[in-house]
Amino acid sequence: MSSSNIKKKYFSKINEIKKHNQHYFEKNNPKISDSEYDKLKNQIFELEKKYTFLKSKDSPSNTIGFRPSKNFLKSNHRIPMLSLSNAFDLEDLNNFEKKIFNFLNLDKGTKLEYSVEPKIDGISASLTYKNGELTKGLSRGNGYEGELITENLKTILDIPSKLKGNNFPEDIDIRGEVFIENKDFQKIKENFANPRNAASGSLRQKNPSETKKIPLKFIAYTFGFIKNFKIIKQSEFLEFLKEWGFKTSKFNKIIEGTNNLQKNHIEFEKIRYDLDYDVDGLVYKINDFKLQDRLGFVANAPRWAIAHKFSADSSFSEILDIDVQVGRTGALTPVAKIKPVNIGGVVVSNATLHNEDEIIRKDIRIGDAVKVERAGDVIPHVLSVDISKRTNYSKKYIFPEKCPSCGSKIVKEFNLITKKYDAVKRCPSEGFKCQKIAIEKIKHFVSKDALNIEGLGKKVVEKFWELKLIKLPQDIFSLDYKKIESLDGWGKLSVANLKFAIENAKKISMEKFIYSLGIRHIGQENSKLLSKYFKSAKKFVEINEGFNFNNLLNIDGMGDTQVNSLKRFFADRTNNLVVNKLNEYLDVSNQQNIKTGKFQNKTFMITGKLEGISRAEAKSLIEKNAGRFVSNVSKKLNYLIIGQNPTSKKVKKAKELKIQVIDQDKWQKLLN
Numbered sequence: 001m002s003s004s005n006i007k008k009k010y011f012s013k014i015n016e017i018k019k020h021n022q023h024y025f026e027k028n029n030p031k032i033s034d035s036e037y038d039k040l041k042n043q044i045f046e047l048e049k050k051y052t053f054l055k056s057k058d059s060p061s062n063t064i065g066f067r068p069s070k071n072f073l074k075s076n077h078r079i080p081m082l083s084l085s086n087a088f089d090l091e092d093l094n095n096f097e098k099k100i101f102n103f104l105n106l107d108k109g110t111k112l113e114y115s116v117e118p119k120i121d122g123i124s125a126s127l128t129y130k131n132g133e134l135t136k137g138l139s140r141g142n143g144y145e146g147e148l149i150t151e152n153l154k155t156i157l158d159i160p161s162k163l164k165g166n167n168f169p170e171d172i173d174i175r176g177e178v179f180i181e182n183k184d185f186q187k188i189k190e191n192f193a194n195p196r197n198a199a200s201g202s203l204r205q206k207n208p209s210e211t212k213k214i215p216l217k218f219i220a221y222t223f224g225f226i227k228n229f230k231i232i233k234q235s236e237f238l239e240f241l242k243e244w245g246f247k248t249s250k251f252n253k254i255i256e257g258t259n260n261l262q263k264n265h266i267e268f269e270k271i272r273y274d275l276d277y278d279v280d281g282l283v284y285k286i287n288d289f290k291l292q293d294r295l296g297f298v299a300n301a302p303r304w305a306i307a308h309k310f311s312a313d314s315s316f317s318e319i320l321d322i323d324v325q326v327g328r329t330g331a332l333t334p335v336a337k338i339k340p341v342n343i344g345g346v347v348v349s350n351a352t353l354h355n356e357d358e359i360i361r362k363d364i365r366i367g368d369a370v371k372v373e374r375a376g377d378v379i380p381h382v383l384s385v386d387i388s389k390r391t392n393y394s395k396k397y398i399f400p401e402k403c404p405s406c407g408s409k410i411v412k413e414f415n416l417i418t419k420k421y422d423a424v425k426r427c428p429s430e431g432f433k434c435q436k437i438a439i440e441k442i443k444h445f446v447s448k449d450a451l452n453i454e455g456l457g458k459k460v461v462e463k464f465w466e467l468k469l470i471k472l473p474q475d476i477f478s479l480d481y482k483k484i485e486s487l488d489g490w491g492k493l494s495v496a497n498l499k500f501a502i503e504n505a506k507k508i509s510m511e512k513f514i515y516s517l518g519i520r521h522i523g524q525e526n527s528k529l530l531s532k533y534f535k536s537a538k539k540f541v542e543i544n545e546g547f548n549f550n551n552l553l554n555i556d557g558m559g560d561t562q563v564n565s566l567k568r569f570f571a572d573r574t575n576n577l578v579v580n581k582l583n584e585y586l587d588v589s590n591q592q593n594i595k596t597g598k599f600q601n602k603t604f605m606i607t608g609k610l611e612g613i614s615r616a617e618a619k620s621l622i623e624k625n626a627g628r629f630v631s632n633v634s635k636k637l638n639y640l641i642i643g644q645n646p647t648s649k650k651v652k653k654a655k656e657l658k659i660q661v662i663d664q665d666k667w668q669k670l671l672n
C-alpha cells in the first residue's frame with residue numbers, strides 16, 4: 001500500500017471513531033457495540049504501530065479509551081443514596097426551616113445549626129471500609145442499587161485504600177463526590193459535553209487503567225451504613241473524615257438561621273467561578289444527628305437537608321416556533337424552538353414556556369428576541385421578551401383547542417385543594433388512547449425509579465414505538481429481538497444486553513410495580529402507601545372486583561384527588577388489561593411486614609393537640625415502631641390517642657366501637 005493510501009485508510013478510521021465518540025458521549029446514542037468500538041480502536045493502534053508516521057490528535061492513543069462500560073455488576077446500597085430537595089431563594093429556605101420547626105415542635109426562639117457544604121457537581125460514590133480497608137466502591141446508580149466500580153475508584157489518589165489512624169468504625173460506607181478540575185477537563189474536553197460527563201465517563205471505563213489516566217478528585221461528605229460508632233454532629237463527622245485521610249471541602253462551615261444562610265450564599269456565589277471545579281449550590285444539613293434522625297425522610301429526600309441552588313446561567317436567542325408537547329399525564333406544555341445558543345457550556349435549542357397563562361403573561365410571540373435561562377439539570381425556560389427588538393413579523397401564538405396527538409378536546413382541571421382551575425391544559429384521554437401519552441407512559445414504565453431497564457432509554461422507546469415493536473408496556477416482554485438485531489445501531493451484543501436487562505427487571509417490589517403504572521397523583525410515596533395497604537399484587541390487580549375505593553381514604557396521606565384518580569384509572573379497560581398482563585409477566589414481591597417493633601400490627605389515630613411533639617413526628621414514631629397511622633375511626637383502629645381539645649365525636653365513636661382510648665402519657669409509656 002502506498003503511504004498516501006495508508007494515510008487515507010488511517011484517517012477514515014480516525015473519523016469513524018470520532019463520529020462514534022460523538023454518538024456515544026454527546027448524543028448518548030451509541031451506534032456500535034462496545035466490542036465493535038474496541039475493534040475499531042485496535043485497528044487504529046495496529047496501524048500506528050506498523051506505520052510510525054501516522055499521527056492524529058484524535059487518535060484514541062491520545063484521547064484514551066473514553067468509552068465507559070455499561071456492563072458493570074450491580075450491588076445494593078446498604079442504606080439508599082437519596083437526593084436532596086432544592087431551594088432557590090430565602091422564601092424556600094424559610095419554608096424548609098418552618099417545616100422542621102413544626103415537625104420537631106420547636107420553640108420560636110430556637111437556633112438551628114446547619115452544616116453548610118458546597119454542592120460539587122460531579123458523580124457521587126459510596127466506599128465501604130471494613131476494619132479500615134477499602135473493600136467495595138459503588139456508583140450511585142438508581143439510589144438503591146449501584147454499579148460495582150471498586151477498582152476504578154481505587155485509582156483515585158484522594159481515595160485512601162486504608163483509613164488512617166485507629167479511631168474508625170469497623171464497618172462504614174463513606175460517601176462523596178468524584179469530579180474533575182477544570183484545568184484537567186480542558187485537556188480532554190473534545191470528548192465530553194461538560195466536566196460532570198467527563199468524570200462519569202472516565203470513572204466508568206471498563207479498564208481501570210484508563211480511569212487512572214484522568215486525574216479525578218474526591219471530596220467526602222457523608223456516610224451511609226455505619227457500625228457502632230458514636231458521632232453526634234455532622235461537623236464532627238467531617239473532622240473525622242480528615243483524620244481518616246479524606247479531603248473535605250475547605251468551604252464547609254457552621255451557620256445558624258436562614259438569614260445567615262442567605263448572606264453566606266450571596267457571598268459564596270461571588271467566588272463560585274474562582275474555584276477550579278463546578279459547584280451548583282450549597283448543601284445545608286441540620287448539624288445535630290439526633291435531630292436528623294428524628295426528622296427522617298420524605299419520599300426520596302431527607303427532611304433535614306436541602307440544596308440551595310445558585311442562580312442560573314442565561315443567554316439571548318430568538319423564538320423560531322412554538323410546539324406543544326404532550327406529557328404522560330396529558331399535560332400540554334408549550335415549548336419554544338429557539339435559535340441554538342450556548343448557555344453555560346450547553347447548547348440549548350428548546351426552552352419551555354410552562355403553560356398558556358405564562359405565554360400570555362410574558363406576551364411571548366414567535367419571532368421574539370428572548371432571554372433564556374438554564375440552571376443545572378433543570379429544563380431551560382424562557383425568562384422574558386426583549387420587546388424593543390420586536391418586529392412586525394412577530395406572530396401571536398394561539399394555543400390549540402385540541403390535543404395535537406389524539407384530537408381530544410383540551411380541558412383545564414379543577415384543583416380540589418386550591419379550589420382553582422389549573423393553569424395547565426390537558427388532553428383528557430385515559431389509558432393508552434392518545435399515542436403521545438401512551439409513549440410517555442411506556443418511558444415512565446421503564447425509567448430509573450420504575451422498572452429501571454438499562455438500554456431502553458427515551459429515544460429507544462420512541463424508535464420501538466415507531467416500528468410498532470411496542471404499543472403497551474407489556475409488549476416489552478415479548479419483543480421481536482431478531483428484528484431489533486437487524487436495526488441500525490443494534491447488534492448481537494446490544495440485543496443480548498437488552499434481553500438481560502429486561503429479564504432482570506421482572507423481579508420487582510410491589511411499590512415499584514404500582515409506581516411504574518404511572519397513575520396520575522400516585523407517585524413513589526403513594527405507591528408505597530398502596531402497597532402497604534394491599535400487601536399483595538394480586539389484591540391490587542383485582543381492585544375492580546367489589547372493592548370500595550373509598551376505603552382508601554382511611555390511609556393517612558391519601559385524599560380525594562388520589563382516590564378519584566385511581567377510580568378513573570381502573571375504569572379504563574385497557575388499563576385493566578395492562579395491569580393484569582404485567583402482573584403475569586412480572587414477579588412482584590408481596591409487601592411483607594418486614595418491620596418488627598412494639599407496635600407491629602397496631603393502628604393508631606390522634607385527635608387533639610399533643611404536648612411537646614408534632615403530629616407528624618408522632619406519626620413517624622409510630623411507623624418507626626412498625627405501627628400504622630390511620631385517619632379514621634373504624635373497627636380496624638386499635639388505639640385512639642387524645643390530646644388537648646379532642647374532637648368529641650371521634651372519642652364517642654371510638655368508645656362505641658370499644659377501641660382503646662389513651663392519653664399522651666399512656667401512649668408514651670407504651671412507646672418506652
Ligand code: IVH
Pocket residue numbers: 081082083084085117118119120121122123124140177221222283301302305307
Ligand atoms: S449529602 C441525602 N452533601 O448532591 C443526603 N450531597 O442531590 C444527600 N452532593 O447525589 C447527600 N455535594 O451527589 C451531600 N456536601 C454534599 C454534597 C452532595 C454534592 C450531591 C450528591 C447527591 C446530590 C443530592
